[in-house]
Amino acid sequence: MLLNHLSRPNVRQYGVEIRGEAVVQGEHTLYLIVEADDEGHLREFMKPFQAVGSLDIYPASTCARVVASGGCSAAMPVSEFVSAGDPEEACQKAIEAGLIVHRAHPLNCETSIPALIGGVVMPNAHFYVRNHFPIPILDPATFRLTVGGLVERPLSLSLRDLHNMPSQTLVATLECAGNGRTKFHPPIEGEKWDLGAVSTAEWTGVPLAEVLDRAGVRTGAREVLFRGADGGMVDGHSGPIRFERSLQLGHARDPDLLLAYAMNGEPLPIQHGYPVRVVVPDWYAVASVKWLTEIELVDQPFAGHYQSDKYWYEWERDGQAVREPVTLQRVRALVTEPAPGQEVRRGELAIRGVAWSGAAPIARVEISVGGGNWQEAHLVSERRRHSWQWWELISRVQEPSVVTLRARATDLAGRTQPECAEWNRLGYGNNAIHEVPVRIV
Ligand SMILES: Nc1nc2c(c(=O)[nH]1)N[C@H]1C(S)=C(S)[C@@H](COP(=O)(O)O)O[C@H]1N2
């Protein structure tokens, strides 16, 4: 029915013209570039697609014809920028989506490990959420991202300005530095993350480097400071603070850093930073500032709360305090299948999971079944620079018993997972080898 609908004569009847078509291999997604003089005609034409799945319509500003004619004359519908969700509903939705909610105010919830099974990316509804303050509500019509400090040309960018700039899309894994915190002994204060404070999405936005170029960085600038719209009171500060983080200028110019306004092809959901967030691939996600409203070029190392009081590994070694900032994601593998405690039948046993590392792509994942030798798993998904990697191993188990499955990842930089991660005061970066007990019946 849909193929007939797409036939040229039928398309013409709707007063629209198809300029391009694409399907994504392995996904049930069809992209069309459609020209129409009227949005109503276009929506009418697209209706049958809505009956079989979800439909998104975006104005195309980069289509060759539109560019040649001097840009799209029709105003972009503001609904285009409207985020999915309301902060009041975010918690309820998280529960409905099966996220494990640790705290409702501010909302903090993790992805359940079985929900990680299957996709290259996590659907937005299943993506873990880490907030330090209440979710701010930003009005898309009046929203401005300002770029100031040591720049030649201070900027004040509307959402439309950002959408009209060159865009880039990349798949990146975000992981909270506190992921796995509850596995440390003795226990540590802070959000009680198990292992699901990690997810992967396809992010679309403006390369940060584009915006820096447009503003013109002045000599003397050393760091780029990102300020979120959220804030509040924290221990050790007499007045309210904002959520702020900085990056060294050299790192900020990395072409893969994005000011993202879309997540898995949808406007950024409100809990993930609507309307714009930073995405810093490979780094623990604290660097990926949500609800971004200000960028400032500064000449001094930034020393705000989330930069210098938190997000440091702190150890005591030989009576000496030692500290190191939290930066790249440590190498780690998770077993997503079978689930802990699951009963599995004797015979063939499929073990699957994900693995990622901020320093380099995954080189190998090894599995040990019931304390046996390490066996190399097969890396299944496409290897993408900033995304987790799927792996699987088909093993055999003969005797009814309880066995422990262990998965250990190694990256191309030669980093591998420890048996036990070094305890640190704030409980970051616990990438100890994941162990999953299963019952063979
Ligand atoms: N503005 C702002 N940005 C923020 C945070 C925050 O509380 N406020 N939390 C950070 C932390 S610690 C993490 S782990 C990620 C979580 O991103 P997510 O909620 O989209 O998964 O956002 C980061 N960016």
Ligand SMILES: [Mo]
């Ligand atoms: Mo985090």
